[in-house]
Amino acid sequence: MTTTWIIVDEPGVAGLLDTARNLGRPTAAVVVGPHELAASTATAGVDRCLWLGETGDAPVEAFATAVAAVVADGAPGVVLAAARPSARALVGAVAATLRAPAMVGAVGVETDGDTVLVEREVLGGIARRTERCDGPVCLVVDGGGVPEPGAAVPVEEVTAEALAVRVVENRPSSAPQVDLAGARRVVAVGRGLKAKEDLALVDRLAEAMGAAVACSRPVAEGSGFLPKDRYVGVSGRTLTPDVYLALGISGQVQHTVGIRGAGTIVAVNTDADAPFMKECDYAVVGDLYTFVPALAAALQS
Amino acid sequence: MSEPDFDVAVVGAGPAGCVTAYLLAQQGHSVVLVERGEAPGAKNLSGGVLYGRVLEQVFPDFAAAAPVERRVVRNAVTFLTSTGAVGVDLTSDRLDGNAYTVLRARFDAWLAERCEEAGVFLMPGVRVDRLLTSPSGAVTGLVAGDDELSARVVVAADGVNSFLARGLGLRPKPAQNQLAVGVKAVVSLPRETIDDRFGLVGDEGAALAMVGEATGGIGGGGFLYTNATSLSVGVVLRLDDLAASGASASDVFDRYCEHPAVQRYLRGGEVLEYGSHLVAEGGLGMLGTVATDGLVVVGDAAGLTINSGLTVRGMDLAIGSAIAAAGGIGDALDAGDTSAAGLAGYRERLMAGFVGKDLTTYAKAPAFLERPRMYRDYGPVLEDVMVRAFDLDTTPRKHLASVAWDALRTSPVGMLDLASDLWAGVRAL
Amino acid sequence: MTVVVAHKWAPNPQEATVAPGGTVDLSRAKPAVSEYDPVAIEVGRRLADAWGCELVGVSVGGPEIAAPMARKAALSRGLDRLVVVADERLSGAGATPTAVALAQAVGEVEDVRVVLAGDSSVDEGAHLVPSVLAGLLGWPSLAEVADVTADGGALVVERAQGSGSQVVRVDGPAVLAVAADAAVPRVAGMKDILAAGKKPVVELPLAGELPAQPEVVGRAPVPLAERGRRRIDTTDPDAAARELVAALRADGVL
Ligand SMILES: Cc1cc2nc3c(=O)[nH]c(=O)nc-3n(C[C@H](O)[C@H](O)[C@H](O)COP(=O)(O)OP(=O)(O)OC[C@H]3O[C@@H](n4cnc5c(N)ncnc54)[C@H](O)[C@@H]3O)c2cc1C
Ligand SMILES: Cc1cc2nc3c(=O)[nH]c(=O)nc-3n(C[C@H](O)[C@H](O)[C@H](O)COP(=O)(O)OP(=O)(O)OC[C@H]3O[C@@H](n4cnc5c(N)ncnc54)[C@H](O)[C@@H]3O)c2cc1C
Ligand SMILES: Nc1ncnc2c1ncn2[C@@H]1O[C@H](COP(=O)(O)O)[C@@H](O)[C@H]1O
Numbered sequence: 001m002t003t004t005w006i007i008v009d010e011p012g013v014a015g016l017l018d019t020a021r022n023l024g025r026p027t028a029a030v031v032v033g034p035h036e037l038a039a040s041t042a043t044a045g046v047d048r049c050l051w052l053g054e055t056g057d058a059p060v061e062a063f064a065t066a067v068a069a070v071v072a073d074g075a076p077g078v079v080l081a082a083a084r085p086s087a088r089a090l091v092g093a094v095a096a097t098l099r100a101p102a103m104v105g106a107v108g109v110e111t112d113g114d115t116v117l118v119e120r121e122v123l124g125g126i127a128r129r130t131e132r133c134d135g136p137v138c139l140v141v142d143g144g145g146v147p148e149p150g151a152a153v154p155v156e157e158v159t160a161e162a163l164a165v166r167v168v169e170n171r172p173s174s175a176p177q178v179d180l181a182g183a184r185r186v187v188a189v190g191r192g193l194k195a196k197e198d199l200a201l202v203d204r205l206a207e208a209m210g211a212a213v214a215c216s217r218p219v220a221e222g223s224g225f226l227p228k229d230r231y232v233g234v235s236g237r238t239l240t241p242d243v244y245l246a247l248g249i250s251g252q253v254q255h256t257v258g259i260r261g262a263g264t265i266v267a268v269n270t271d272a273d274a275p276f277m278k279e280c281d282y283a284v285v286g287d288l289y290t291f292v293p294a295l296a297a298a299l300q301s
Numbered sequence: 302m303s304e305p306d307f308d309v310a311v312v313g314a315g316p317a318g319c320v321t322a323y324l325l326a327q328q329g330h331s332v333v334l335v336e337r338g339e340a341p342g343a344k345n346l347s348g349g350v351l352y353g354r355v356l357e358q359v360f361p362d363f364a365a366a367a368p369v370e371r372r373v374v375r376n377a378v379t380f381l382t383s384t385g386a387v388g389v390d391l392t393s394d395r396l397d398g399n400a401y402t403v404l405r406a407r408f409d410a411w412l413a414e415r416c417e418e419a420g421v422f423l424m425p426g427v428r429v430d431r432l433l434t435s436p437s438g439a440v441t442g443l444v445a446g447d448d449e450l451s452a453r454v455v456v457a458a459d460g461v462n463s464f465l466a467r468g469l470g471l472r473p474k475p476a477q478n479q480l481a482v483g484v485k486a487v488v489s490l491p492r493e494t495i496d497d498r499f500g501l502v503g504d505e506g507a508a509l510a511m512v513g514e515a516t517g518g519i520g521g522g523g524f525l526y527t528n529a530t531s532l533s534v535g536v537v538l539r540l541d542d543l544a545a546s547g548a549s550a551s552d553v554f555d556r557y558c559e560h561p562a563v564q565r566y567l568r569g570g571e572v573l574e575y576g577s578h579l580v581a582e583g584g585l586g587m588l589g590t591v592a593t594d595g596l597v598v599v600g601d602a603a604g605l606t607i608n609s610g611l612t613v614r615g616m617d618l619a620i621g622s623a624i625a626a627a628g629g630i631g632d633a634l635d636a637g638d639t640s641a642a643g644l645a646g647y648r649e650r651l652m653a654g655f656v657g658k659d660l661t662t663y664a665k666a667p668a669f670l671e672r673p674r675m676y677r678d679y680g681p682v683l684e685d686v687m688v689r690a691f692d693l694d695t696t697p698r699k700h701l702a703s704v705a706w707d708a709l710r711t712s713p714v715g716m717l718d719l720a721s722d723l724w725a726g727v728r729a730l
Numbered sequence: 731m732t733v734v735v736a737h738k739w740a741p742n743p744q745e746a747t748v749a750p751g752g753t754v755d756l757s758r759a760k761p762a763v764s765e766y767d768p769v770a771i772e773v774g775r776r777l778a779d780a781w782g783c784e785l786v787g788v789s790v791g792g793p794e795i796a797a798p799m800a801r802k803a804a805l806s807r808g809l810d811r812l813v814v815v816a817d818e819r820l821s822g823a824g825a826t827p828t829a830v831a832l833a834q835a836v837g838e839v840e841d842v843r844v845v846l847a848g849d850s851s852v853d854e855g856a857h858l859v860p861s862v863l864a865g866l867l868g869w870p871s872l873a874e875v876a877d878v879t880a881d882g883g884a885l886v887v888e889r890a891q892g893s894g895s896q897v898v899r900v901d902g903p904a905v906l907a908v909a910a911d912a913a914v915p916r917v918a919g920m921k922d923i924l925a926a927g928k929k930p931v932v933e934l935p936l937a938g939e940l941p942a943q944p945e946v947v948g949r950a951p952v953p954l955a956e957r958g959r960r961r962i963d964t965t966d967p968d969a970a971a972r973e974l975v976a977a978l979r980a981d982g983v984l
Contacts, residue, residue: 059898061870068865085857085873085889085907092861092871095826099941102825104856118944121952123743124855127752130948137944140858163870164901168886173894185983209984221911229893234855243983252744254855264983265957266974272961273575275744281957281981282974286964291971298971299984306924335920340760340799368757406758417798424923425799448920489747530747530755573747573758 002077002114002136003028003048007067007090008041009060009082015144016080017044023111025077030070032063032090035155043149052160057167060086064093066160072097076136078109078116082143095138102138103131109139124234125257142238175227178212185211186241186262188232189225190255191218192248192269192288196225202247205292208299214239216249232258247288251276268292307333307422308634310443310452312429312465314341315405317600317619318458319412320359324627326419330634333450334413334421335443337428342409346576348487348533350508350526351403352617355655358624360415367411369401370528371506375499379562381514381523386562388511392500402506402526402533403616404487432465432596439594439640440469453639454630455596458623461579463602471598472589477541481521481580481608484554485535488570492530498566499527510612515557519546523557524613525566531573532566534558537580537613550577580613581606588660591622591651592629592644599626605656607663618656625650731783734845735774736832736863737767737804739795740853752949761794763803766848768915770908774846775808775916777878786839787812790831792821796933805926806918812929813838817936825854827940829862834937836867844878844885845869845905857907864905872898873907 004020006013006029013029020027028048031038038051050070052063067090071079076098081091083104095102105121107128116137119130180186187206193199199213206213213230220231232239233255240261247268249255256279259265267276268284268291277283284291311322314336322334338344350373356363364372374396379388417423433442433449442451457465466472490498499507506527515523520539525532536557538550557563581604588605591598599605600619607614629647633639651657741759748754763771771787778785787809789795796816805812813835820831836845845867847860857873864871874890885900890909918926960977964970978984 059872059896061872064861064865064870065868083857088857088873089861089864089871092825092829092858092863093865095858096829096862096865099826099830101941101944102856102858102862103944104854104858117947119948119950123746123754123853125952126743126746127748127754128950128952129752129946130950131944132947133942133944135942140856165870165872165904166899167896168899169897170891171895171897173892175893177893217910221909224911227893228890235850235857243978243981254744260952260954264978264981266978273572278959279954279957280959282960282962282977284962284964284970284974286967286970290967291964294967294971295974298968298975333924339762343760404758406760410760413799414797422924422927423799423802424920426803426918427920427923443920446917446919450920450924491749 001025001075002111003075005030005071005074005076005079006046007032007079007081007087007094008037009033009086009090010084010143011037011040011146012143013041013044013082014147015142016082017046017147018144019080019106019109019139019141020078021045023078023109025111028074030067032060032067038155039152040146040149042155043152044147045150046153048156049153050156050158052158055162058162059165059167061089062162062165063160064090065163066158068093068097070158070160077111077114079136079138081138081140083140084143087143088140091138091140098136098138100136100138101131101133102140104140106139106141121257124254126253173227178230180212180214180230180237180239183212183239184242185209185245186214186239186243187211187245187247188214188216188249189219189247190216190249191223193219193225196223198289199225201289201292205296205299208296209245211243211245216255234258246276246280247292249276250274251279305442305451305453307331307450307452309333309454309456309630310335310450311456311458312443313458313460313600313602314338314409314413314416314423314425315345315458315460315600315619316409316412316616317602317623318456319409319416320356320620320623321456321458321599321626321630322421323412323416323419324359324624325630326416326421328627328631330631332416332421333424333452334416335424335427335429335445336413337426339426340410341413341423341425342406345405345409346483346485346574346578348404348485348526348528348535349402349616350400350612351408352400352612352614354399355617355620355624359620364398364401367403368407369403371402371501372397372504373400373402373508374505375501375507377507377509379509379511381511381560381562383514386511400508402508402528404528404531429459429465431468437594440596453595453634454644456626456630457596457598457602458600458619459602461581461601461606463598466589466598466602469593469596471593471596472604475581475604477544478539479581480540481537482540482543482550482577483535483537483580483613484550484577485533486554486558486575487528487531487533487573488567489531489573490570494569495527495530495532501527511557511563514560515563517546517548517553517556519543519548519553523563525563532570534563534567537608580608580615592641592647594640597626597630597644597647599623605660607659618659621654621656622651625654625656731781731841731843732839733774733778733781733783733785734788734836734839734842735767735771735785735809736788736845736847736859737771738764738848738851739789739791739800739803740764740851742852748951750951752951761800763807764848764852766850766852766910768807769910769913770846770848771804771807771809772913772915773878773908776913777844777846778810781843781880783843784810786810788814788832788835788839788845790815790820790828790835791823792816792818798927801931802923802926803918805929805931806922807916808922810929812931813934814931815934815936819936819940823940824943825856825858825862827943829859829866830940831936832859832863833866835934836863838932838934842903844903847905847907849874849907849910860905860907867903867905869903869905870900871905871907872900875906875908876912878906
């Protein structure tokens with residue numbers, strides 16, 4: 001029988017474990033990181049836990065080839081990794097070694113002998129497809145939170161050689177962390193916002209609403225008005241607030257997939273034909289610069 | 302003077318520009334085709350009926366090879382009134398091969414591919430800002446951004462707004478009554494639904510023209526064309542009339558789409574694209590200078606459209622002018638004289654061909670179509686006649702002639718008006 | 731020494747239509763150089779200029795990627811030459827077969843110092859091709875790269891890490907996926923496009939067997955929540971705001 005492999009490079013792997021458990025196969029984790037990470041993974045409900053040893057000044061990506069060798073050796077069926085750059089580097093090498101399909105967007109996985117059936121969202125989330133693979137398959141899915149600890153299996157240390165990559169300097173960010181995932185109300189801004197100073201307008205509304213502030217990708221990456229961990233969408237965050245208020249966001253599919261699970265969606269846009277107007281509960285046609293202050297005032301009265 | 306970069310530089314990869322470029326490349330000239338859209342067709346509002354006979358002269362097998370949507374076998378003209386619709390509906394084998402519906406994003410892209418195959422240097426994503434001219438005023442090339450490009454002949458195929466032609470003073474700014482605004486949408490529907498609603502089978506298509514209440518009485522008309530899995534729906538409104546009415550084009554369009562006679566075709570569809578565009582409606586009256594030193598003007602840029610009320614024609618005239626231009630430019634290049642005199646063959650060919658003949662034939666159509674009764678009053682009269690004929694409400698029947706007479710008497714259309722409109726219509730169309 | 735950039739010629743699924751059965755029609759979507767790949771080309775151009783070396787583009791896909799439009803679109807953005815593998819079997823291919831073909835193309839280029847790639851492709855959006863390619867080449871891969879410089883035989887790479895950043899040193903070649911905002915891509919002008927028409931293009935036949943592709947056994951639309959799309963007019967912004975607040979309160983979300 002094949003083994004379900006989990007690639008662990010950070011504590012948030014509960015999502016991978018859920019998917020793995022549903023497959024009803026033996027599970028094995030390969031851990032890249034400090035010993036504590038291996039120790040906690042060993043209590044997460046896996047059948048085996050392999051650890052590549054301390055990483056020293058090598059980044060996670062330096063162990064891609066080593067991870068691929070370990071997995072290839074372990075009768076892989078489904079190989080799971082979290083949607084993070086470092087985990088993708090590892091699973092990419094696994095797919096290369098196994099010459100196996102590597103896919104994103106899975107919403108359901110089943111196995112039948114060596115056959116794996118994957119249902120997934122394709123092309124940025126515009127449609128679903130069920131695909132049958134005869135042989136191993138690598139899937140990148142939402143990592144999820146930190147798993148609950150349970151009974152421990154031994155940590156098996158494997159000696160691994162790192163590729164020639166070294167961390168020279170870490171520059172942590174000083175930006176305050178915002179709990180977007182936990183927010184029940186979210187106000188998000190897009191390129192309809194003309195200047196960084198205008199965020200004050202949005203902040204006042206968010207305060208009146210008791211909402212967290214998120215954005216579209218260009219606002220975080222193009223203009224840099226907000227930190228990169230605040231943008232919503234296929235490459236960013238997936239949120240499920242009770243209410244999502246989108247200000248000056250056109251509503252391209254790569255953005256809207258991130259909030260499909262939201263309760264009520266309000267789109268504010270000068271363009272009545274913006275795609276968001278078709279995927280919302282309230283389509284407010286107008287200028288955010290006049291509507292946002294009016295809304296903040298209306299909320300306070 | 303140093304060697305120019307190209308023999309010919311064509312601006313605009315619509316039907317006019319593509320066909321001109323294709324034919325000149327086939328003659329062995331070096332041709333560049335500059336288009337502002339990221340891909341040919343990308344900027345062109347989709348959907349239209351292509352009267353295809355003229356394209357067969359260039360691509361004999363285009364109906365099979367090009368991405369056409371449907372073959373038009375049904376043409377209908379409907380007068381919409383506030384209470385109903387009355388019209389003439391023609392389904393005939395004799396229409397076969399006459400016209401096809403096309404989506405421009407695909408069709409223009411196909412034409413541009415043929416150009417590349419023929420050796421045209423396609424340059425998408427570049428907006429031409431102005432023309433280069435010699436001290437004597439002859440056109441010698443193009444300017445886009447910081448770059449210049451030189452050519453023996455420049456072809457302005459840049460559409461109805463052609464500021465290239467206008468920039469040189471070749472075309473006066475058209476009067477409002479010579480311009481119409483088209484508002485158009487493409488609405489997706491499953492193939493079977495379209496087949497059912499229009500009574501079509503296989504690749505058969507329909508082209509419906511609607512007048513009267515379609516435009517709320519504003520000069521112009523509405524249309525509804527079938528594509529493979531979508532409908533092209535829109536209105537064309539005369540600018541002067543629209544301005545006088547105080548209505549906005551998009552409101553007129555919305556009302557048109559909501560009219561029951563239109564709504565029953567559109568029901569349940571999803572709007573894929575929407576936009577508006579100017580249409581030149583001046584006919585022969587708008588045709589300005591089509592060739593000057595180093596420059597020719599083709600298609601919409603030359604004002605070549607005919608709106609008969611029943612059909613909006615532009616693509617076929619664009620192609621016709623392209624054929625004439627390619628001939629004229631070819632002669633000029635071969636003779637080594639690309640001055641206005643050298644390029645004069647273009648206008649001769651244009652006027653001798655179907656484009657010139659049709660423009661002359663329809664020369665009076667614009668004025669005829671300006672008669673307001675065309676849009677406001679005839680629909681209700683016709684509806685009245687037909688209702689009186691079909692509504693068997695147990696009142697004693699009358700002969701159809703007297704039914705019509707009664708309908709006319711109670712309508713604002715006077716007998717003299719009718720006679721005058723009939724006469725004008727027969728002469729104009 | 732050579733800098734290689736992988737770029738994809740792909741349609742934008744925003745322009746696609748999805749039939750009720752889940753079949754995707756991409757025929758209305760015009761292919762173009764995938765949204766973020768011009769950023770990688772721009773980073774590559776600066777690097778190649780700084781190093782005084784050649785910048786070679788690699789692209790793989792269906793036959794359409796070898797058309798003049800596709801070639802010129804990439805070459806006009808600053809590449810010196812292009813290597814393409816255009817084969818029907820690569821149309822709509824997944825990350826692994828795509829990377830296998832890319833590895834073949836990269837293998838044709840001599841003395842490759844670094845392969846740059848975009849953040850994610852506009853159609854697949856998987857963020858996977860660069861790391862599978864790196865796996866095939868046996869090189870390290872790094873993503874979200876903001877800057878690259880050379881230090882002797884090594885690459886010094888700055889990349890995003892969490893909400894901060896990290897500087898990493900790579901001895902030997904690597905595959906680097908650049909961040910979407912690593913550079914502002916240039917707009918190609920007429921001279922660039924004219925020059926692009928004269929740049930060399932090598933079209934390689936696909937060598938060897940591709941890895942097996944999954945078989946599609948089912949299609950479905952995405953189950954979307956029905957949304958009300960109630961239009962609120964803002965001619966009077968205050969009235970509109972009151973209308974929205976009342977509606978949201980009625981929905982119980984405020
Ligand atoms: C592979 C890939 C992945 C991507 N991933 C993501 C992702 O994860 N998240 C994401 O967000 N994007 C993502 N994108 C980008 C996405 O395709 C869009 O480009 C982006 O979402 C557009 O952002 P926007 O709506 O803010 O800007 P625009 O599309 O420019 O829209 C701005 C909107 O503001 C409106 N507006 C302007 N002024 C005003 C005003 N005064 N008042 C009200 N409205 C106004 C305009 O009408 C317009 O609709 C991705 C793209 C690709 C190719
Ligand atoms: C609503 C509506 C309905 C119509 N219906 C029909 C119909 O059913 N049948 C029919 O035959 N005709 C119809 N027409 C008319 C038809 O669309 C035009 O006559 C036809 O497109 C003219 O072709 P063209 O090549 O001259 O110009 P266009 O098709 O307008 O092409 C001009 C091209 O030039 C490009 N361009 C413009 N400026 C520049 C620049 N500065 N630099 C680079 N490129 C530039 C544009 O992007 C465009 O691609 C309709 C028009 C409208 C508006
Ligand atoms: N067919 C392809 N040809 C060349 N490069 C590609 C191809 N597919 C993906 N890439 C590169 O890999 C990046 C990530 O793609 P993806 O994994 O599909 O999200 C893209 O931005 C490109 O740089």
